[in-house]
Amino acid sequence: MRAVLLSLSGDLDIARARLRSLYPEDEVVELRRAEVEGAGFKSRLERLRALKPDVLAIFTERLAWQRGQNALALFGALAGAKKIVLFDSHGGMKTESRAGVLTRAPLRIAQEAALSAGVIARSTRRLQQLEQVVEAGAALSSSGKARDDEAARDSLHITYLRATPGAGTQFGGASSHINGFINAAIREGARVRLVSNDRIAGLDEERTSLTVIEPEPSGLTRAAFDLHNNLVFTRGAVREIESSPPAFIYQRYSRFTWAGIEASLLTGRPLFLEYNGSEVWVGRHWDAAGMFPLLERVERLNLKAAARIFVVSEVERTNLLRAGVADEKIVVNPNGVDADKFRPDAGGERIRKELGLAEDETLAGFVGTFGPWHGVMELARAAALVPVDARLKFLLIGAGKLREEVERIVREAGISERVHFAGVVEHEQVPAYLDACDVLVSPHIPLEDGSEFFGSPTKLFEYMAMGKGIVASRLGQIGEVLTDEESALLVEPGDVGQLSAALLRLARSPGLRQRLGRAARARAIEHHTWTHNARRVLDAYRSFTEESRQDEE
Numbered sequence: 389m390r391a392v393l394l395s396l397s398g399d400l401d402i403a404r405a406r407l408r409s410l411y412p413e414d415e416v417v418e419l420r421r422a423e424v425e426g427a428g429f430k431s432r433l434e435r436l437r438a439l440k441p442d443v444l445a446i447f448t449e450r451l452a453w454q455r456g457q458n459a460l461a462l463f464g465a466l467a468g469a470k471k472i473v474l475f476d477s478h479g480g481m482k483t484e485s486r487a488g489v490l491t492r493a494p495l496r497i498a499q500e501a502a503l504s505a506g507v508i509a510r511s512t513r514r515l516q517q518l519e520q521v522v523e524a525g526a527a528l529s530s531s532g533k534a535r536d537d538e539a540a541r542d543s544l545h546i547t548y549l550r551a552t553p554g555a556g557t558q559f560g561g562a563s564s565h566i567n568g569f570i571n572a573a574i575r576e577g578a579r580v581r582l583v584s585n586d587r588i589a590g591l592d593e594e595r596t597s598l599t600v601i602e603p604e605p606s607g608l609t610r611a612a613f614d615l616h617n618n619l620v621f622t623r624g625a626v627r628e629i630e631s632s633p634p635a636f637i638y639q640r641y642s643r644f645t646w647a648g649i650e651a652s653l654l655t656g657r658p659l660f661l662e663y664n665g666s667e668v669w670v671g672r673h674w675d676a677a678g679m680f681p682l683l684e685r686v687e688r689l690n691l692k693a694a695a696r697i698f699v700v701s702e703v704e705r706t707n708l709l710r711a712g713v714a715d716e717k718i719v720v721n722p723n724g725v726d727a728d729k730f731r732p733d734a735g736g737e738r739i740r741k742e743l744g745l746a747e748d749e750t751l752a753g754f755v756g757t758f759g760p761w762h763g764v765m766e767l768a769r770a771a772a773l774v775p776v777d778a779r780l781k782f783l784l785i786g787a788g789k790l791r792e793e794v795e796r797i798v799r800e801a802g803i804s805e806r807v808h809f810a811g812v813v814e815h816e817q818v819p820a821y822l823d824a825c826d827v828l829v830s831p832h833i834p835l836e837d838g839s840e841f842f843g844s845p846t847k848l849f850e851y852m853a854m855g856k857g858i859v860a861s862r863l864g865q866i867g868e869v870l871t872d873e874e875s876a877l878l879v880e881p882g883d884v885g886q887l888s889a890a891l892l893r894l895a896r897s898p899g900l901r902q903r904l905g906r907a908a909r910a911r912a913i914e915h916h917t918w919t920h921n922a923r924r925v926l927d928a929y930r931s932f933t934e935e936s937r938q939d940e941e
Contacts, residue, residue, distance in 0.1 A: 736823030
């Protein structure tokens with residue numbers, strides 16, 4: 389028996405371990421996502437058939453997030469698999485026989501296509517209604533007036549909406565940002581209620597009220613899935629906010645989402661939008677979204693409806709100004725770090741022992757998403773250039789669509805013994821893993837279409853707070869926050885030779901690592917904590933409130 393593993397999202401190590409536990413006696417082979425992604429249906433089918441699967445095991449981060457499950461099952465059945473298994477990181481699993489799939493899938497897909505068409509039609513109509521209301525500056529409350537009161541206006545009660553429609557956002561930089569802002573806002577005296585479509589790793593649910601609105605795996609296409617779950621999330625979020633209106637609504641902007649707009653119009657509470665970049669751009673270049681005219685309208689509506697828009701970089705502020713957003717609405721608010729959590733001596737010795745590192749070995753670490761702009765493939769190629777006698781090993785923490793490609797580079801370069809893939813690490817354990825490292829790497833690369841780099845990598849500030857030697861790309865905000873030879877070694881983005889040389893230099897220079905690390909941590913504490921980030925939001929609310937009072941007078 390042969391089981392073929394196709395991992396679409398989630399931690400690849402978990403996928404491998406679970407599949408081997410399900411089929412301990414079977415031969416397990418892997419069909420890399422990169423081998424089928426972007427290929428036509430016929431080519432995908434031929435590639436899978438060539439592997440002669442008895443079982444096709446499709447792994448995803450969470451089944452509730454996985455659209456097109458019927459089509460995936462039919463894909464496996466047509467390729468000859470006798471059994472199709474869909475399973476996820478959280479213990480969820482669906483199993484179906486080839487005969488069952490071939491019998492039921494055509495009707496299921498037809499029904500799902502009809503439902504998707506209905507969702508798109510309803511969403512288009514609702515979007516048009518919201519556009520008209522926002523353009524007119526009206527409200528949706530039953531009285532026809534925005535509801536407000538002095539007590540609510542003067543409070544610091546925040547409802548945080550998080551409805552990111554995709555895998556890989558429950559951990560890593562996204563969860564660090566959410567936790568960092570919420571924890572800092574609470575320390576500054578705010579009460580925060582989080583309404584989310586999933587639990588967030590590391591969230592202190594004793595201090596933060598959490599309502600989870602579960603997504604539904606409905607939608608034949610990616611856009612239909614997102615639109616359907618926007619309607620599901622909006623209904624639940626509006627119900628929560630109407631039951632207890634906050635001082636303001638803070639939404640992490642995401643694709644095909646208008647829950648914050650609906651809630652703001654119904655309650656009269658201002659919408660503060662955390663805008664980490666254009667979903668239209670992301671959909672065109674990184675994560676195919678489809679239905680771009682509709683997506684562009686949703687994005688414009690969010691920007692128009694928001695009372696304030698928080699961006700992570702000056703580059704993104706400039707992008708919004710070019711798009712016609714008023715300057716007074718935009719607040720530049722870079723990411724930050726909890727410097728009490730991310731600090732030297734955070735438990736690294738235990739991790740080094742678990743990894744079996746010798747005292748004379750240096751460890752270079754990377755944490756983040758294995759995604760298009762993080763430069764993790766360049767890091768793997770740079771690692772291959774480091775001579776064996778340098779005694780430099782690598783620790784790669786995280787998951788993402790490029791994980792398999794990075795493994796391939798490492799394997800073909802013959803450096804597997806020097807590279808450890810930690811996979812997804814529990815949020816509370818990340819500081820210990822970073823503390824185990826002597827050097828931390830931020831090898832980001834330019835955006836493929838030539839756009840100016842607009843990011844504010846959370847890992848950058850976490851690295852700085854750890855007090856370690858840093859090697860980073862001289863790119864966008866990274867090159868503005870770090871100073872070459874003072875707080876880090878900066879290299880040209882994508883230059884594998886420079887990256888390798890800088891890693892080797894720090895590996896051989898403990899004194900330089902210590903000097904750079906001390907300077908980086910001092911700068912992080914002085915300028916780049918989550919407290920700085922949260923205060924800018926709260927100050928913007930107070931400023932907005934004062935302006936509103938003056939307008940009323």
